[in-house]
Amino acid sequence: MTTSMKLRWNNGIEVSDGSSLIMDPKRTLQGVPALITHAHSDHVPRDVRKPKSELITTPITGNALKSVFRAPEELLTISSFGKELEVGNLRVTPFIAGHVPGSAMFLLEKGDLRVLYTGDVNPRGGLAVEGPADVPEADVLIIESTYGNPKFRFPDQDLVRAKIVEWVLSVVSEGSIPVFSVYPLGKAQEVIALLNKTTNLRVLVTEDVARMSAACQPAFKLKYEKLQEVQDPKVAVIKGPCSGVPLEGKLAIATGWALILKPKRVHRAFPLSSHADFDGLLEIVKRSRAKEVYTVFGFSYDFTSYLKMKLSVKAAPLGRNWVYL
Numbered sequence: 001m002t003t004s005m006k007l008r009w010n011n012g013i014e015v016s017d018g019s020s021l022i023m024d025p026k027r028t029l030q031g032v033p034a035l036i037t038h039a040h041s042d043h044v045p046r047d048v049r050k051p052k053s054e055l056i057t058t059p060i061t062g063n064a065l066k067s068v069f070r071a072p073e074e075l076l077t078i079s080s081f082g083k084e085l086e087v088g089n090l091r092v093t094p095f096i097a098g099h100v101p102g103s104a105m106f107l108l109e110k111g112d113l114r115v116l117y118t119g120d121v122n123p124r125g126g127l128a129v130e131g132p133a134d135v136p137e138a139d140v141l142i143i144e145s146t147y148g149n150p151k152f153r154f155p156d157q158d159l160v161r162a163k164i165v166e167w168v169l170s171v172v173s174e175g176s177i178p179v180f181s182v183y184p185l186g187k188a189q190e191v192i193a194l195l196n197k198t199t200n201l202r203v204l205v206t207e208d209v210a211r212m213s214a215a216c217q218p219a220f221k222l223k224y225e226k227l228q229e230v231q232d233p234k235v236a237v238i239k240g241p242c243s244g245v246p247l248e249g250k251l252a253i254a255t256g257w258a259l260i261l262k263p264k265r266v267h268r269a270f271p272l273s274s275h276a277d278f279d280g281l282l283e284i285v286k287r288s289r290a291k292e293v294y295t296v297f298g299f300s301y302d303f304t305s306y307l308k309m310k311l312s313v314k315a316a317p318l319g320r321n322w323v324y325l
């Protein structure tokens with residue numbers, strides 16, 4: 001195996017092999033290409049409007065960076081899933097991550113060394129993503145560990161979807177309005193797709209959700225309208241958590257965190273997640289066949305402890321010290 005690559009967590013996942021690149025940086029660096037896995041704001045550089053380097057991502061994430069985050073088009077390099085790009089000395093290929101529309105994992109290759117960074121990932125996929133995570137084999141895996149603790153085992157997600165539909169229809173039959181407060185990217189499109197597929201209700205969305213959903217079209221052909229005034233009672237409303245639009249109706253959230261919390265003002269909290277749960281993360285590690293695993297985000301220590309004990313792989317949270325491969 002080649003041993004000329006090193007990586008660490010510093011402002012993002014920094015990779016150096018003579019040339020450099022950074023993945024999901026907090027801020028871009030002069031002359032260092034940035035790979036962006038998806039358009040959730042915690043994975044988008046804060047200086048995205050005036051980045052110091054090119055931003056490499058997939059078509060849908062590129063749309064969102066341009067139309068929602070105002071990234072300059074001339075600094076976007078777009079690569080489709082499965083298409084290999086040369087970035088410095090590395091070969092970089094995006095794979096479907098299954099987390100939100102456009103979300104990618106990146107496989108970095110140099111010689112015979114293969115390093116996979118998952119970004120946020122979901123091996124189950126959903127109704128408004130390109131598919132479940134398409135995990136390639138790698139020597140080294142850098143994996144998110146948002147739910148990397150065994151207390152996070154989600155119920156069957158189709159059953160959760162069925163309960164959401166049941167709740168929506170019961171609220172409408174009472175003459176009230178079901179209102180979902182969800183992330184504008186990912187969960188919003190998932191709930192829109194679910195209601196499109198299973199009900200005849202009009203789906204009304206707030207401005208933030210409309211902007212993100214437009215960036216995801218035409219890939220998912222979602223049917224929704226911008227929220228103006230709710231007069232027709234046979235509607236469902238999808239709003240972003242920060243949207244200040246005053247609304248009558250019954251409020252629901254849909255998130256993996258519903259396993260452990262339910263805010264007081266919320267009528268229902270559904271454990272529908274766009275992330276891998278604990279077992280899903282284990283599945284991804286096994287499918288990658290990686291012998292060396294580094295974790296980022298969430299329960300990174302819990303997950304690596306478990307991996308070392310149960311799978312006998314080398315595992316550690318990715319920190320500020322360089323790891324030499």
Ligand SMILES: [Zn+2]
Pocket residue numbers: 038040099100120
């Ligand atoms: Zn995310």
